[in-house]
Amino acid sequence: MDKMEGSFAVEDMQNVQINIGAVVKEVEEWDQPMGPFPYPSIATLRNWDFKIMNRYKVFYSPICDRCTLCTYGPCDLTGNKRGACGIDQAAQQGRIVLIAVLMGCTAHAAHGRHLYHWCLDKFGDLPFKMGDEILVDAPLTRTIAGIKPKTLKDFGPVLSYVEEQVSQLLACTHTGQEGNYVDFESKALHAGMLDSLGKEVSDLIQIVAYDMPRGDEDAPLVECGMGTLDKNKAILITYGHNLAGSAEAMFYAEDNKLWDKVDIGGVCCTAIDNTRICEGIGHPDKEFNDKYRMVGTKAKIAGAIGWWRKMVRGDCMDCIMVDEQCVWTDAIVDAEKYKIPLIATNEKIMLGLPDRTNDPVDEIVDDLVNFRMPGVVVLDPVKAGEVGIKTAIAVKPKRAEIREADPFISEEEFKKYAESCTYCHSCQFVCPPHIKIGDVVRAAAEGNLEPLSSTYEICVGCRRCEQVCPQEIPILSLYAYANRDYIRNQKFKMRAGRGPIKDTEIRRVGAPLVLGTIPGVIAIIGCGNYPNGTKECYDIAREFVDRGFIVAATGCMAMDMSLYTDAEGKTIWEQFPGGFDGRNICNVGSCVANAHLHGAGIKVATIFAGRNERANYDDIADYILSKVGACGVAWGAYSQKAASIATGFNRLGVPAVVQSHSVMYRRAFLGRTDKKEDWEIIDARDGSKVYCEPAPEHMLYVAESVEECMLMMAKLCFRPSDNNSGRMIKLTHYCDISMKYFGCMPPDWPIYVRHASDLPLKWKEDMLKELESKYGWEIDWKRKAIVSGPIRKSDVSFDPTNIERKIRVKK
Ligand code: SF4
Ligand code: SF4
Ligand code: SF4
Numbered sequence: 001m002d003k004m005e006g007s008f009a010v011e012d013m014q015n016v017q018i019n020i021g022a023v024v025k026e027v028e029e030w031d032q033p034m035g036p037f038p039y040p041s042i043a044t045l046r047n048w049d050f051k052i053m054n055r056y057k058v059f060y061s062p063i064c065d066r067c068t069l070c071t072y073g074p075c076d077l078t079g080n081k082r083g084a085c086g087i088d089q090a091a092q093q094g095r096i097v098l099i100a101v102l103m104g105c106t107a108h109a110a111h112g113r114h115l116y117h118w119c120l121d122k123f124g125d126l127p128f129k130m131g132d133e134i135l136v137d138a139p140l141t142r143t144i145a146g147i148k149p150k151t152l153k154d155f156g157p158v159l160s161y162v163e164e165q166v167s168q169l170l171a172c173t174h175t176g177q178e179g180n181y182v183d184f185e186s187k188a189l190h191a192g193m194l195d196s197l198g199k200e201v202s203d204l205i206q207i208v209a210y211d212m213p214r215g216d217e218d219a220p221l222v223e224c225g226m227g228t229l230d231k232n233k234a235i236l237i238t239y240g241h242n243l244a245g246s247a248e249a250m251f252y253a254e255d256n257k258l259w260d261k262v263d264i265g266g267v268c269c270t271a272i273d274n275t276r277i278c279e280g281i282g283h284p285d286k287e288f289n290d291k292y293r294m295v296g297t298k299a300k301i302a303g304a305i306g307w308w309r310k311m312v313r314g315d316c317m318d319c320i321m322v323d324e325q326c327v328w329t330d331a332i333v334d335a336e337k338y339k340i341p342l343i344a345t346n347e348k349i350m351l352g353l354p355d356r357t358n359d360p361v362d363e364i365v366d367d368l369v370n371f372r373m374p375g376v377v378v379l380d381p382v383k384a385g386e387v388g389i390k391t392a393i394a395v396k397p398k399r400a401e402i403r404e405a406d407p408f409i410s411e412e413e414f415k416k417y418a419e420s421c422t423y424c425h426s427c428q429f430v431c432p433p434h435i436k437i438g439d440v441v442r443a444a445a446e447g448n449l450e451p452l453s454s455t456y457e458i459c460v461g462c463r464r465c466e467q468v469c470p471q472e473i474p475i476l477s478l479y480a481y482a483n484r485d486y487i488r489n490q491k492f493k494m495r496a497g498r499g500p501i502k503d504t505e506i507r508r509v510g511a512p513l514v515l516g517t518i519p520g521v522i523a524i525i526g527c528g529n530y531p532n533g534t535k536e537c538y539d540i541a542r543e544f545v546d547r548g549f550i551v552a553a554t555g556c557m558a559m560d561m562s563l564y565t566d567a568e569g570k571t572i573w574e575q576f577p578g579g580f581d582g583r584n585i586c587n588v589g590s591c592v593a594n595a596h597l598h599g600a601g602i603k604v605a606t607i608f609a610g611r612n613e614r615a616n617y618d619d620i621a622d623y624i625l626s627k628v629g630a631c632g633v634a635w636g637a638y639s640q641k642a643a644s645i646a647t648g649f650n651r652l653g654v655p656a657v658v659q660s661h662s663v664m665y666r667r668a669f670l671g672r673t674d675k676k677e678d679w680e681i682i683d684a685r686d687g688s689k690v691y692c693e694p695a696p697e698h699m700l701y702v703a704e705s706v707e708e709c710m711l712m713m714a715k716l717c718f719r720p721s722d723n724n725s726g727r728m729i730k731l732t733h734y735c736d737i738s739m740k741y742f743g744c745m746p747p748d749w750p751i752y753v754r755h756a757s758d759l760p761l762k763w764k765e766d767m768l769k770e771l772e773s774k775y776g777w778e779i780d781w782k783r784k785a786i787v788s789g790p791i792r793k794s795d796v797s798f799d800p801t802n803i804e805r806k807i808r809v810k811k
């Protein structure tokens with residue numbers, strides 16, 4: 001048909017197919033104009049990245065100096081050598097970092113994409129509402145995409161954007177693409193930002209679809225620990241991060257009144273999300289709401305990722321459902337060995353199992369219960385939930401009849417294994433926390449089980465010792481035997497994930513945070529599955545919450561810190577309130593929920609300071625970098641997701657401290673205090689350049705010990721905007737932590753002093769003396785005032801920025 005122009009009536013047309021592309025919605029009401037960078041592409045925020053990296057230099061210490069990514073290689077990249085494609089060692093390292101961050105980013109975004117389709121299928125296009133106390137409701141989506149979602153479907157284009165950008169970024173890692181390390185790092189920062197966006201979308205979709213708490217500081221305390229699982233019932237363990245199948249198992253148990261026959265325990269972030277279901281303000285679907293109200297508290301939190309193998313050996317499960325992310329890939333090996341049927345519920349993890357999605361439920365259950373196959377794939381969450389519950393209930397008595405289904409060894413076996421040890425110490429050499437396993441086993445052979453108890457918590461359950469033991473001693477089973485009473489009684493309370501930070505909370509803490517009188521936000525992310533990691537993450541949380549910081553945790557870290565109690569037997573969640581406030585500790589939720597901590601920073605800029613967040617990423621990140629005292633910590637082994645989380649924090653201007661195991665990616669962003677030019681900050685009032693103290697000094701710092709970590713976190717909460725009272729409080733904590741753990745003042749404390757009123761009251765006199773005698777500062781002793789010496793004078797109206805367009809009046 002010829003193209004028709006002009007006006008014509010629809011009734012004149014015959015056999016016409018009309019294709020309508022995306023329907024462009026009427027411009028929604030928003031009191032903010034569109035900012036400069038909606039849906040930023042790879043190069044859009046490159047200037048901002050370069051500003052970060054100009055101040056915080058990229059440091060690499062490669063773990064490998066060969067590249068084997070393509071068959072032009074292997075290429076030797078030592079010294080000044082370049083690969084056949086021309087890449088040098090620095091760019092290669094940047095490329096590896098980018099690949100790791102992309103892995104983490106795609107894990108979160110793909111999780112969100114799965115939930116997006118599943119929730120639309122199950123619930124329809126629900127209105128996106130976060131309740132009356134959260135009006136700035138999707139801060140990362142607003143800041144990056146420049147849109148205000150109204151329904152769940154509005155998140156579709158946001159996910160498409162993330163996916164398109166990830167595709168572009170992954171392309172950059174191909175042979176003969178990007179060749180400069182700073183540009184690779186800029187791309188990694190872009191991927192980190194996309195990761196934060198993907199996480200926000202994932203969590204907001206599940207919050208609305210499953211009616212999870214929306215900023216509830218009084219989210220319920222839920223049961224946590226292996227001992228909370230009732231051995232008189234069948235135990236279904238749901239393991240991973242995507243609650244779709246697990247939620248259906250809970251609904252099936254509820255609909256069929258089976259809670260007296262089955263316990264559902266979660267492992268990893270699925271555990272946290274199970275306990276959030278229907279704990280919110282009410283589901284839009286009244287029937288759903290009435291039916292499943294408070295179903296979340298019926299689920300138990302079996303434990304964090306690092307406890308997995310201990311749980312298997314601790315006989316804590318009759319059936320396993322796995323979904324996605326951080327599922328140990330040998331779960332099926334254990335499942336087969338101990339006759340625990342496994343159901344894979346997500347395409348990302350299928351473990352070579354037969355896909356039984358289209359088979360009748362009872363046939364699948366029959367095959368699993370009679371051990372005809374160790375596991376199955378069931379990709380329909382509703383069917384998977386039903387199969388999981390029915391299998392757990394039916395298989396429990398059968399497992400009880402089979403000796404090999406009991407992972408607990410008998411007393412005779414325990415003795416036999418312990419006595420077979422030849423003390424070759426092969427195990428000790430491969431043990432990450434360097435447990436002297438030979439000595440521990442020798443003590444056990446002599447009847448002393450105490451070393452097996454005292455090192456149980458330090459053991460990370462990696463099973464490396466078992467793999468090298470020439471005597472084939474099941475060392476984890478010795479641990480389980482010696483600690484069986486502890487396992488059976490391991491019961492704690494953890495606060496269920498509360499979701500986003502409320503606007504009202506931001507209004508309360510905005511000014512104290514920017515002025516420094518609340519000394520900072522400590523964001524504890526990732527997993528504590530590192531030797532002593534669980535205890536150390538509790539110690540970090542406790543140290544900072546006691547000091548009046550706002551402490552926020554997510555994911556496995558939130559579970560790990562629940563293991564410890566005070567003299568009254570209370571966990572940290574019972575000791576402190578769950579608000580976003582000083583001397584509070586909040587569990588925001590699962591891994592994807594840590595996007596709400598990025599969101600909190602954005603909301604301080606927009607709610608407290610009135611900055612436009614709409615498509616205005618660098619402006620908001622600049623505000624956070626200059627004015628919001630906050631620091632993240634990933635204290636454990638550093639998965640690719642933790643790498644993307646930390647990198648996303650960094651692009652938003654939030655520094656992070658990571659554990660020494662994290663140097664696997666061999667990259668840090670470190671400030672150079674000796675380079676004065678790196679610390680020039682613009683005063684937005686008139687565009688003048690001010691030489692500032694290094695606040696914060698680093699953007700990504702690797703700490704060697706938990707004590708160093710805490711000291712560094714306190715330091716990385718300094719900001720140029722601190723008022724005198726705020727700086728005094730921050731300096732007090734910095735010096736106090738140094739005195740407490742290192743027995744001396746930190747050597748660089750003077751660089752954070754701008755005025756005598758910045759000095760901690762308890763050391764003021766001594767500090768003034770030291771400033772005069774050791775550093776040559778001029779002190780007016782009558783007024784106890786500093787006359788000269790500081791890097792800069794304190795100026796209450798100083799308006800620090802790193803972005804030229806923020807200058808109000810040019811000098
Ligand atoms: S990508 Fe480049 S450096 Fe790596 S193996 Fe291929 S040619 Fe060598
Ligand atoms: S399983 Fe435990 S004891 Fe064995 S190597 Fe790993 S950390 Fe060490
Ligand atoms: S490797 Fe086995 S035999 Fe050797 S010390 Fe360790 S437990 Fe004993």
